[in-house]
Structure formats: structure tokens, C-alpha cells
Amino acid sequence: MNKAELIDAIAEKANASKAATAVLLSATLEAIAEALVKGENVQLIGFGTFSVSERAARTGRNPQTGKELKIAAKSVARFKAGAALSTAMNPAKAKTAAKATAKKK
8 A cells, every 4th residue: 555545545434535634644654753753752552653773883795796895873763563453463363362361361
């Protein structure tokens, strides 16, 4: 799903115009990006958490020449799915976990 398809889906579910939905989605993504740039986490309960992680500098290798090169340290965005999202994506696994928890009691 790309951004245009996401806007269409949100607009349909919210019974809103596509133009208004596009503005709100852009504002949401901008707010998340600004928080990550500041080094803050963005936690959406039931969906997941966006966070910033530091990747250390390292030595890499050019696959064409085999020559070593230095890769600089950098900050990267991470996303960890929340429990509700994980359960929705893996319903069979959730049922197995529920059975295992029930047996322990």
C-alpha cells in the first residue's frame, strides 16, 4: 500500500474527504518525524512504537572490488509492533499462546 492508497482507505473508513485526510496524514507523519529527529519515542498504544537507534561506525567492503571502506555512524528509525498489531497479524500464534497460558493456571 502506498501513501495514496492509505489516504483512500482512511478517507473511506472515516467518511472524510480525501483532501482533508491527506492533510491530516501528512501532519501526522511530519509530527512523528519531528519527534524522532529530537530523539524522542512515539508510542501508539495497540499499534507500536517508533524509536531512534544509533548505528555504530563500522568497516564495510565494496562487493565489486573487495576494497574496505569506512561506514559512518548514524541514527536510524526503528519500529516495534505493539501487542494488538502482533496478535492481529498472527492470530494462530495468539491462540497457541492463550492455550499455553491457560494450562499454566
